[in-house]
Amino acid sequence: MTTSARKTFRWWPVDHGRHAIPGELQPGDTGETLCRHPVTYLGIEPSKREWLYPTCQVCYERARDYTHIALAGHHYESVLPAQRRTEQQPQVTR
Numbered sequence: 297m298t299t300s301a302r303k304t305f306r307w308w309p310v311d312h313g314r315h316a317i318p319g320e321l322q323p324g325d326t327g328e329t330l331c332r333h334p335v336t337y338l339g340i341e342p343s344k345r346e347w348l349y350p351t352c353q354v355c356y357e358r359a360r361d362y363t364h365i366a367l368a369g370h371h372y373e374s375v376l377p378a379q380r381r382t383e384q385q386p387q388v389t390r
Contacts, residue, residue: 302363303318303319303361303362303363304318304319304320304362304363304364304365305317305318305319305330305359305362305363305364305365306319306364306365306366307351307364308329308335308337308342309342309346309347309349310329310333310335311333312349313349313350313351313352314346314347314349314350314351314352314355315329315330315331315333315335315352315355316329316330316331316352316355316356316358316359316362317329317330317335317337318330319362319363319365321335321337322337322339323337323338323339323340324336324337324338324339325337329352329355330352330354330355330358330359330362331352331354331355331358333352
């Protein structure tokens with residue numbers, strides 16, 4: 297699957313809940329959360345309090361078929377804790 301065909305999302309606070317919105321929304325765009333709640337994506341970093349809003353369970357379930365992207369639009373890499381430890385250790389040559 298190409299990057300352009302990949303379905304993406306980002307978490308966004310809407311009405312005191314943390315919802316998943318389509319990753320292609322640009323600042324100022326209106327759209328819908330994955331649970332079909334209307335939203336306007338502002339493109340600014342939400343407050344620390346807003347990040348603590350409860351996660352919408354419908355968005356959570358639907359987001360499993362999507363790839364998460366950061367607010368800046370960069371894709372997060374899925375790295376398991378064991379992989380992280382291996383990658384951080386310096387390689388020893390003998």
